[in-house]
């Protein structure tokens with residue numbers, strides 16, 4: 001299951017939860033103040049995991065992510 005970060009709109013505490021795809025945080029409780037209804041965060045960590053293999057982030061040779069063709 002993917003991990004998502006949810007931020008409490010009341011106190012700002014971020015909670016990391018393992019949850020199903022499509023979870024929007026409405027049913028999650030803030031661990032700090034107990035408020036229900038957390039805001040889903042779009043985290044760099046999560047998107048890195050999803051896009052792994054298609055990034056080519058540290059290759060400057062313009063190979064569009066397929067470094068096997070330029071090294």
Ligand SMILES: [Zn+2]
Pocket residue numbers: 008009010011012013030031032033034035
């Ligand atoms: Zn809170």
